[in-house]
Amino acid sequence: MNIRSLTRGDGVVIGAAVLLLIASFLDIYSIDGASDSADIPSLWGSGPVVLGVVLAGVIGAALVVVARAMPQPKKVAGLDLGQFGVAFTVFAAWSALGNIFDPAGAFDGEGGFVDELGAGLGLILALIATLIMAAAAVATPLVPALKGALIPAPRPAAPQPYGGQPQGGYGYPGAQQQPYGGQPGQPGQPGQLGQPFGGQPQPGQPQPQAPQQAQAQAQPAGDFSPFWFAVPVPRPLFAEDGSPTPIAELAPGTWYLAVEQRGANLVAQTQDGRRGVLQDTSGIQRG
Numbered sequence: 001m002n003i004r005s006l007t008r009g010d011g012v013v014i015g016a017a018v019l020l021l022i023a024s025f026l027d028i029y030s031i032d033g034a035s036d037s038a039d040i041p042s043l044w045g046s047g048p049v050v051l052g053v054v055l056a057g058v059i060g061a062a063l064v065v066v067a068r069a070m071p072q073p074k075k076v077a078g079l080d081l082g083q084f085g086v087a088f089t090v091f092a093a094w095s096a097l098g099n100i101f102d103p104a105g106a107f108d109g110e111g112g113f114v115d116e117l118g119a120g121l122g123l124i125l126a127l128i129a130t131l132i133m134a135a136a137a138v139a140t141p142l143v144p145a146l147k148g149a150l151i152p153a154p155r156p157a158a159p160q161p162y163g164g165q166p167q168g169g170y171g172y173p174g175a176q177q178q179p180y181g182g183q184p185g186q187p188g189q190p191g192q193l194g195q196p197f198g199g200q201p202q203p204g205q206p207q208p209q210a211p212q213q214a215q216a217q218a219q220p221a222g223d224f225s226p227f228w229f230a231v232p233v234p235r236p237l238f239a240e241d242g243s244p245t246p247i248a249e250l251a252p253g254t255w256y257l258a259v260e261q262r263g264a265n266l267v268a269q270t271q272d273g274r275r276g277v278l279q280d281t282s283g284i285q286r287g
Helices: 008-023 047-069 081-101 121-139 210-217
Strands: 029-031 117-119 227-230 235-238 246-250 256-262 265-269 275-278
Touching: 008 047, 008 121, 047 081, 047 121, 081 121, 246 275, 256 275
Parallel strands: none
Antiparallel strands: 029 117, 227 256, 235 246, 235 275, 256 265, 265 275
């Protein structure tokens, strides 16, 4: 599991689940004229509320978050865990709404003590929490603002000397790479050590011949050097044979190694050594 793959929408779901747990310990009823010392049960005193609101909401939030953090989506009965989680959160919100309208349940009737019962603070907060949870779970794949990474990707370490090895192990580049089409030896780029081949001569050095300069400037645009990169949002990695089924999902906050460029696509390598084609390279962050 990779918590850096969680999105802002997942953070909203987690916060709503925490609010739901807090609400479960508050009063389920409000009674007109009751004193402050009255012993009013919490949401845990009602089985239907516990099963239909509290546990359904918490389980739904857990399934949504776990499904997002897993590198490969798990399926049950042909459905992703995340889809089950969304269904649980919507069901919890629907159950909470029903309990708000009829907190007394089957004891509702004409006159007597039941007429003095209303929805307590716990039920009201539970409704708010489940509505926020369900809305975030449904809207996260649709709203770009909620798709952003919950935990930003760490910035690459300071550039290493020429020829140095990256530090920090797989997924953490030790030196900044050049942008697409960049030439080695440009100011501010790693690999600048002395005068680059075909670059401008220093004062006191002989002028190179014009054909040599033209040859250096006409280097093929297709030259490619492996580099580290991170994606801004989760993106599928497809098999190199062109199969439409993703073999993995690249998660924000993790550095991956681009080993080859095929037109506008990149061939990326994951931490476990799998290689695949990243078709959507827009907005990627180079390390």
